[in-house]
Amino acid sequence: MKSALITGANRSIGLETAKQLSEKGLFVYIGSRDLAKGEEVVKELIQDGFQNIKAIQIDVTDPESVLAAKNMVEKEQGKLDLLINNAGVLGALPQEPSTNSIESIQQTFDTNFFGVITVTQTFLELLKKSDSPRISNITSGLGSLTLHSDPTWKYYAIKALSYVSSKAALNAFTVTLAYELRDLPFKVNAIDPGYTATDFNHFNGPGSVESAASFIVKHTLTDENAPTGKFFSNDIEDESEESPW
Incomplete structure (x- = not known):
């Protein structure tokens, strides 16, 4: 049985992704900063008929927490097949480049960028034991510098410095990691689930969590011929579903 770890999975898109992977027969670890909240979610899922789901405490900004999670997965599974770096924060608003404080920017990067690197580097040992390891970094269209330079883009006016720059940095990590692992069976991609209605954005997005999660699953559960290092x-609205960097 393949195993998956999803960070920030006790609600919204992460939770729905966990449900869909469970339905496909994977063992899914629901990563949650607050273990009690994660366990409560898992209890409800089991009551709803879901199987092979377990809550795991992981705070991506706390290296000791990440290492403890890695040790648990190693003890129980021996390896990890899918890592979905889903945990993220918007950061305090407003985020005007002329006034956005360094402290606020650093706090956003701690989760959206450094946290992803910490988790990925820590779990890389277990992922290398998989026959088909996958790393999906959940990003945002707002991380595309090309789109941000296009006045005709529908989200062109959203220039939130902390969030935008953290996701652009995450995209850069994705590209460089994919290149480093190019000769191994890894597939490392940045996945933007789209502008989705969640508590993250006060339910303003037009997309559903079901569609967002389905998109993540589609580009994570891939075969050996799938691309790597893509966004x-x-x-x-293109058949390739690829975003410009």
Whole structure:
């Protein structure tokens, strides 16, 4: 049985992704900063008929927490097949470049960028034991510098410095990691689930969590011929579903 770890999975898109992976027969670890909240969610899922789901405490900004999670997965599974770096924060608003404080920017990067690197580097040992390891970094269309330079883009006016720059940095990590692992069976991609209605954005997005999660699953549960080092977006109306960097 393949195993998956999803960070920030006790609610919204992460939770729905966990449900869909469970339905496909994977063992899914629901990563949650607050273990009690994660366990409560798992209890409800089991009551709803879901199987092979377990809550795991992981705070991506706390290296000791990440290492403890890695040790648990190693003890129980021996390896990890899918890592979905889903945990993220918007950061305090407003985020005007002329006034956005360094402290606020650093706090956003701690989760959206450094946290992803910490989790990925820590779990890389277990992922290398998989026959088909996958790393999906959940990003945003707002991380595309190309789109941010296009006045015709529908989200062109959203220039939130902390969030935008953290996701652009995450995209850069994705590209460089994919290149480093290019000769191994890894597939490492940045996945934008699209502008989705969640508590993250006060339910303003037009997309559903079901569609967002389905998109993540589609580009994570891939075969050996799938691409790596790509940026896929649920908001791109193109057959390739690729976003410009």
